[in-house]
Amino acid sequence: MAVQRSHRPKRAKKRAAARKNVEPTRRQSISLGEKLVLQAITWGEPLLKRLESLVRVIEEQSRAMLCSILLLDEDGKTLRYGAAPSLPESYNRAIDGLTIGPSVGSCGTAAYRKESVIVTDIARDPLWTNCRDLALSHGLRACWSSPIVSSDGKVLGTFAMYYRKPRSPNGKEMELIRFASHLAGIAITKSRADEEAMANIQAATAAEAKFRGLVETAPDAIVSVDREGRMVFVNSRTEKIFGYSRDELLGKPVEMLVPERFRDRHVGHRADYISQPRIRLMGVWDIMGRRKDGSEVPVDIALSPVETDGGILVTAIIRDITERKQAEETLKLRTSQQMTVAVLGQRALAGTDLFMLMDEVISRVAETLKVDYCKVLELLPDGKALLLRAGVGWKDGYVGRATVGAGADSQAGYTLLSAEPVIVDDLRTETRFRGPPLLHEHGVVSGMSVIISGKDRPFGVLGAHTTKQRTFSTDDIHFLQATANVLAEAIERKRAEEALQARYQELQTLHEIGQIVLKSLDLQTTVEGILDKAIALGPFDIGVIRLLDLSNRVLKPVALRGYQDPNNVSEITVELDSSRAGPVLTEVLSSKEAHVVENVPLARGLQPFKKEGVQSAIVVPVRAQEQVLGAIQLGSRVPRKFEPHKVRLLETIGNQLGIAVQKNRLYEETHQNLERIRALREMDLAITSTLDLRTILDILLEKIDRLLPFVTATTVRLLNRETGELAPVACRNLDKEEWKVATAGATARGLGRMLSEKNTPVMVLNVQTDPRSLAPQFLRKYGLVSSLRVPLVAKKEVLGALTFFTKEEHQFTDEEVGFLTTLAGQAGLAIQNSQLYEEMAKLAGDLAKSNKVKDEFLSVMSHELRTPLNVVMGYTGMIKDRVLGEINPQQEEALSKVISRANDQLAIVNNILHATVFETEKIKIESHEVGLGDFLNQFRSVYEAPINKELTLN
Secondary structure (H helix, E strand, O other), rough: OOOOOOOOOOHHHHHHHHHHHHHHHHHHHHHHHHHHHHHHHOOOHHHHHHHHHHHHHHOOOOOOOOOEEEEEEOOOOEEEEEEEEOOHHHHHHHHHEEEEEOHHHHHHHHHHOOOEEEEEOOOOHHHHOOOHHHHOOOOEEEEEEEEEEEOOOOOEEEEEEEEOOOOOOOHHHHHHHHHHHHHHHHHHHHHHHHHHHHHHHHHHHHHHHHHHHHOOOOOOEEEEEEEEEEEEEEOOHHHHHOOOOOHHHHHHHOOOHHHHHHHHHHHHHHHHHHOOOOOOOEEEEEEEEEOOOOEEEEEEEEEEEEOOOOOOEEEEEEEEHHHHHHHHHHHHHHHHHHHHHHHHHHHOOOOOHHHHHHHHHHHHHHHOOOOEEEEEEEEEEOOOOOEEEEEEOOOOOOOEEEEEEEEEEEOOHHHHOOOOOOOOHHHHHHHOOOOOOOHHHHHEEEEEEEEEOOOOOOOEEEEEEEEEEOOOOOHHHHHHHHHHHHHHHHHHHHHHHHHHHHHHHHHHHHHHHHHHHOOOHHHHOOOOOHHHHHHHOOOOOOOEEEEEEEEEEEEEEEEEEOOOHOOOOOOOOOOOOOOOOHHHHHHHHOOOOEEEEOOOHHHHOOHHHHOOOOOOEEEEEEEEOOOEEEEEEEOOOEEEEOHHHHHHHHHHHHHHHHHHHHHHHHHHHHHHHHHHHHHHHHHHHHHOOOOOOOHHHHHHHHHHHOOOOOOEEEEEEOOOOOOOEEEEEEOOOHHHHHHHHHHOOOHHHHHHHHHHHHHHHHHHHOOOOOOOOOHHHHHHHHHOOEEEEEEEOOEEHHHEEEEEEEEEOOOHHHHHHHHHHHHHHHHHHHHHHEEEEEEEHHHHHHHHHHHHHHHHHHHHHHHHHHHHHHHHHHHHHHHHHOOOOOOOHHHHHHHHHHHHHHHHHHHHHHHHHHHHHHHHHOOOOOOOOOOHHHHHHHHHOOOOOOOOOOOOOO
């Protein structure tokens, strides 16, 4: 016997104790009422009193119920009052003598038709047309009537249920009507039979000699005793019932036919009866007679006193009621079984907890069938064994743990395989199967088992067993199967409710996930919320969401739950065309479909799950349309199977997460682009606000440090056109002097040529090992790993290189390279403008120096040239004016030409001097008061000559 651990031993024990102590009131009432009615029949109570007892018992089943029994008169047409203690007396008097017919209320019609008549509303039903006012005036609105029919099909009367409100009967109430009609029939039949029997006995006693043959052939034992209790007459039936011969009985005390435990008491009862002799039916309690062999037989006894010449004799009519008792017991059992099925059906419909319902089923079955053991076996998921889910009578610790095989060697397994009920008369001689250890360990001998059906496969088996040999009837197996059907229906209904609730919960979860995706822009919050929902849906014990970084092909865990050791979760570098991620992840990422692993320990890959003790797992792709963005891995630490709809649901969640990831990335990309545009604008404004190279480089490095947090260090080198070297000019987060020393030399010249030739960015994934790297030892010292060198280009001319370093291996994306190239382009223009500005400033200085020399030269030259010209012109004018003597016309004409050319020359010199003054911006006009006399004296002195001629000014 395999034993499984119970998850609810305490609760099961408490329910078992409660079941032992609780008996439903209604069932007690029916059982007690039935006994009282049967006793009333036996005791010889008047018929009307018997019927009244029956009515009161039935009415106890419902406070709203008013019952009535009407007896059909000997004419077969008239109904007479029988019993209706709760109906108004006036109503009973009114319907006493009612003539039956096809439309005479419920009772008159039922007796006429010989079938039940159900009237749910007296106010509207045409059957009550002639009696409606009578019923309504007494507050009666519904009446259900059933004919009381004898065994030979003769109508004896009617049994009716009245209600003060319109209503229809349910199945239990219809069964109760039939039950009451049946008992009423027994009472009426028995009463009439007793009356007939008593009449026969009296006639036989009056003419003993004449009717001795009749007495001897009577079906009942007839015993006459005298005043002292000695038997003076017995018939042949007495001999057959009790096993004594006539001689052994005559003259002996009648107490020899009474069980020993009642003999002393019987002597007193006999004396009381002799003192007040009367016809009497005995049977307040069940009466037992004692046979010669000591066995007992149930009997009915009717006493009748007879006066004889020798004194009073008491004649007892003794009827062997063994068969009737057996019939009554069978009736009780069937009624009890039907009531049990009905009650369990109501409990099932009321939504009783499934485990509580199982416990109640086995308790009621065990009590109804009077068996030692009852059990519910549940077929386990693997179909190889059945678990003792609920039971009565089994040893402690077995319920919830013990299992039996589902093969043909066990009774339960044989039942499942044969698909039919199985009855075992004696397990010790059974040849169809051996029987499981569970039954042998408990001494089981007889039993029966039926299938508890299910939608897709049987739920299990319901069984009942005894430790003594017993033959179960067909009715017993039908009862057990009916109970199993009730349980199966409850199980299926519970499963349907759970499935419906699960579907609703799944839809609710999808809606909540949709709201998270719709409202949240925080990817981490979204991922963790979706993982929590996915784990709860399983339910799962462990889960992780990994998202694929498409830039460097890394599956990174972004959210995890349920890991006992978080170190078991690590980043997995995945190449979609390789097996680095293991067969499961590789298949999911390539096929873009979910993958179910029901046995993780035997599967390839999934090492982190194996370390965590996961038994079953499912891996779902995170998708956005046809793009795979990652995977959701969920695991259970107990073996389980995943239903197809659950897999599809998780795939839907993966798609929703894919939409969230894509939306978040689009948002981040848009936000990043806006930030970059804003940064480029700010950098453009900052760079163009100055032409100082040092300021430009400082602004450039500061903006890069702020905009690119993943960049650890940045360097700027400018190309020396004369040497071809990339001269180090600026850096960020590095020691500038150490950097210059470490990276100076020929390697820089080679890098300069490389940039000049290719004019494209150069990315190095690991600068510490790449042969193209400059000063790898220096880079290792600062922990720099990846780099991106972007040429500084302006108007297709390479000005230098802008290099970005990271402390972690980083695959620069196309977007990042594009942004940094644009940034370098802006910086290149600014650097070129700065360089041009510096060149122009230098050239302007050189020109200023040249102009100064020129100006100084022209100034000196003009003064030097003008002085001799003034002298020449002065003396020429004097000659022409004949100050120095007379001249001829030819001389005067020649002198005029000399003066004209000299004036031209003087104008040229003056213009040169004025131009110099203008260029040097030294010309200045000022106004001063001048004395005319002083001016003329000064002017005269210029032209002063030694002549004795008066000078007149006009």
